[in-house]
Amino acid sequence: MQYHHYDRQEDHDRSSFSSSSSSSSTVSNITEHSQLLPYKTIHTQDTTYKQEIYWLFINSLPIIITYLLQTSFQVASIFVLGHLGPIELGAAALGSMFASVTAWSTALGCATALDTTLSQAFSGSTTVKTLLGIHLQRALVILALMFIPISMIWWNATWILLKLNQEEDIAIYTGLFMRYLLIGAPAYIAFEAVKKYLQAQGIMYASTYCLLIASPINVGLNYLFVNTFGLGFIGAPLATSCSYWLMLLLLLCYINISGHGKEGWGGWNWKECRKNWGSFLRLAIPGMLVVMSEWWAFELASLASSYLGTNALASQSIVMSISSCTYTIPYGLGVAVANRVGNSLGEANGQKAHHASMTALGFAIGLACMNSSVLLFLRHSIGYWFSPDKDVVTLVAKVLPLLAFFQIADSLASVCGGIMRGLAKQQIAANINLVAYYCIALPLGFYLTFPLHFGLMGLWGGLSIALFLCALGQSFCLYRVHWQLEARKAHHRVRQEEQVFLYLPS
Template sequence: MTREHRAGSIDSSLSQTPTERSPLLPSSKVDENGWSTEFKWLLKNSLPVIGTYLLQNSLQMASIFTLGHLGPTELAASALASMFASVSAWSLAFGTTTALDTLCSQAWTGAHDKTLVGVHLQRALLILAVMFLPIAVVWWNATRILLALDQEPGLALHAGLFLRYLLLGAPAFIAFEAIKKFLQAQGIMQASTYVLMFTSPLNLAINYMFVYVEPFKMGFIGAPLATSISYWVMLLSLLAYIKFVDGRQAWGGWTREALTGWWPFLRLAIPGILMVCTEWWAFELAALAASYLGTIDLAAQSILLTSNSATYTIPYGISVAASNRVGNALGEGLAQKARRASFMALMFAIGFGALNSTFFLVTRSHFGYLFTSDLEVVQRVSYILPLCALFQIADGLAGVCGGVIRGLGRQKVAAWINLFAYYVVAIPLGFYLTFKANWSLIGLWTGLSVALFIGASGECLFLFMVDWYAEVKRTQDRVHKEEDKHHHILEEA
C-alpha cells in the first residue's frame, strides 16, 4: 500500500472547492477486481485476525489455568473476575472502538491526508481514557459489589483482589484494542498477531513464575499482576511495530483536533457499545442462569461457552477483515467493490459455519472428554452440542454481517436488531423454557439459538437492501467534512 506522509498533504483530493484544474465532469472510478481477488484478499487477511483474537483470549485464560492448581476458591475467583472484567470493561471498550472500524477504514482510502486516520485514533484514546475512570472505580470496589450481589465472601474477596491488580494493566489492554484498529484500517492485519505470538507464551510463563516460583512467588495475586505486565508488553510491542516496521504513515503527531469532534464519534460508538454488549451480556446472563441449575449443568455450560467462544473467533476474524475492506472500498468510492466484499464475507461465514457445525456433530459424543472425565458432564455436553451445531452458520452470519455493518457505519441498525433478538425474545424465552418448562440447560441454549437466527436474518436482510452508491456518497460526504475541518485546524496552527 502506498505510503503518504504528512508533508505536502494539506491539499485534499476530495476537496469540493473547484479550481481552474478541476474537471468539468467527475471521473468515474472503476473497480477492476473480481470475485477471485476478493476471495484471496479475505482469506489472506482474515487468518491473522483470527489468530490475534485466539491468542488475545488466551491471556486471561492463562491466569485461570495457573490458579486452578492453588485451589477451588482461587480458580472460581479468577473465573468470576474475568467475567466481571468482560462485562464492566472489555465489552464497553470493544464496543467503543467499533467507531474506528468505520472512521479509520473510510478515511484511509477516502482522505488524501492519511493523518486524519491518526486523529480518529487520538480521539478514541481520549474518550476511552475518560470512560476508564468510572470503570476503575467499579473495579476498585468490586468486592463490595460482589458481596451486594450475594456472592460468597471468600470468593468476592479474592475476585476483588484479582481485579485491583489487573487494573494496573487494563489501560494498556484497552489502548491496544484501539491501536490494533488503527493498523487494520491501513490493511496491516498481521502486526497484532506477531505481537501476541510473542506475548501469549510470555504471559503464561510469567503467570506461572509469579504464582509458584521463588523468588517471585506471590501466590494468588501473582497471576493478575503477571497479566497486567503482559498487557503493557503487548501495547509497547505494537507501538514499536508502528515506529520501526509499518503504520506510521497515518500518524501525524498529537493534535488539539482530538479534543473536538467527540459527538460524531460517539454517535457511532454508543450504538457500537449496544451492538457488542447486548450479545456479550446475553451470553454472560446465560452463564449466570446456569449456576442455578446445579454442578453438572454449570460445568457443561462452562465447556459449551468456552467451545463456542473459540469457534466464534473464526467469523469474528472474518468480520474485522470485511469491515475494513468495505470501509476502504466506500472511501475509494467503489460501490460494487464494497458490495462484492460484503457478499464474499457472507459466503465465508456460511462456509466456515458449516465446518464448525460438522465438527461439533462429528465429535459430540466424545467432545466433553477434552475438558473433563466426569461422565455426566460429558453426556450433558453431548446432548446440547447438536443445538450448538445448528446455530453455527447463524452465529457466523450474525458476526460477519456485524462487521460489514461497522464498515458501513450503520452500528445503530445492528444495535436495534440485537436488542430485539436477545432482550425481547431470547432471554425471556430461554428463562421460561429453563425454569418454567423445566428444559434445564437446553432451554438457555434454545433461547440463544433463536436470538442468533433472528439477528442473522435481520442483518442479512438489511445488507440485501443497502443502496451501495448512496453509501459511497454518504461516506465521502463525511470524509470531505472531516478533512476540511482537519485542514482548517492545520492551517490555523
C-alpha cells in the same frame, strides 16, 4: 443487494451534490454541518469475487489468530490458579466474567467506531492521511475518560459482589484479582485501538506477530509469579497485566521500527482530537450496545445455569469455552470485511464494497458448516478435554448439536455486523440485537429452562433464536442497501473532514 435500480439516478445525484456545495464561497466557512464537497471520483479498479475471496482469506486469518491468542491470556490465569484450589479457580473465572461485563464489552464496543472512521478515512483521504491519527487520538481520549468509572467499579469489586450475595471468600479473592488486573487494563484497551488503526491500513499481521511473542511469555509469567516467585493468587492477574503492557509496547515498537502505519499518525494534535466527539459517539454508542447486548446475554445465561446444579454449571462452562473459540473465526472475518467495506466506500467504490460483502457472507456460511461438522463429530469426546466426569461429558454431548445448529446464524450475524460497521450503520445492528436478545430470546430461554424444565437446552435454545433473529434482521437490512449511494456519502464525508482539517483557520 440491489444498487442497479439506482444507476439512472447517479448523474442526477452527482450533480445535486455539486450544485449544493458550490454555494460555499470559501473553504474557511466549512463546518461539521456544511454541505458535502463536490463529488470527485477516485479511479479504482473494480474487483472480482475471486480476488475478494483471496483478500478475505489472507487478511482475516491473522485477525482470527490474534483473537484466539488474546483469549489465551484469561485461560492461562484460570488454568494456573485452578491448581491452587476451588476458591482461587472460582475467583479467577468470576473475575474474567466481571472484566468482560464491566470493561471489555464497553471499551471494545466503543472502539468498533474505528472500524468505520479509520477504514473510510484511509482510502477516502487523498492528501491528509494523518486524519487516521486524529481519529485514533480522539478514540484514545474518549476511552481513557470511560475507563475512570470502570476503574472505580473494579477497585470496589469485592463490595459490589458482596452486595450481590456472593460468598465472602470468592468476593474477596475476586476483588484482589480485579485490583491487580487494573494495572494492565489501560494497555489492553489501548492495544485494541492501535490494532484497529493498523488494520484500517491493511496491516493485519502486526498484532499477530506481537501476540505470538506475548502469549507464551504470559503463560510463563503466570507460572513464575504464582509458583516460582511465591506470589500465590495475586501472581496471575499481575502477570496478565504485565503481559498486556508487553503486547502494547511490542505493537508500538513494530510501528516505530518497521515504519508501517506511521503515515497516518502525524504527531499528537490535542486541538483536533478534542473536536467532533459527537460524530464519533454516534457510532461508538451503538457499537457498545451491539457488543454489550450479546456478551451480557451469554453471561446471563451462564449465571442462570448456576441454579441448575453443579453438573449443569460445569457443562455450561465447557460449552461456553467451545463457543468462544468457534466465535473468534467469524468475528475475525467480520473485522476484516468491516475494513474492506469501509476502504471501498471511502474511495467511492460501491461495487467493490458489494463484492466484499457478498464474498464474506459466503465465507461465513462455509466456515459455519466446517464448525458444525467438527462439533457434531466430536460431541461425545470433546467434553473429556475439560472434565473426566461422565455426567458432565454426557450433558455437554447433549447440548453440542444445538451449538452446531446455530453456527450458521452466529457466523452470519458476526459478518453482517462487520459489514454494518463498514457502512456506519451500527445503530441498526444495535436495535436488532436489543430486540432479539432481551425482548424475545432471553425471556423465552428462561421460560424453557425453568418452568418447562428444559435445563441447558432451554438456555441455548433461547440464544440460538437470538442469533437467528440477528442474522435475518441484519441480512434483510443489507439487502436494501444502495451501495453506490453509500459510497458517495462516505467519500464526501471523508473529503469534507480533509478540507476542514487543511483549511480552517487556527
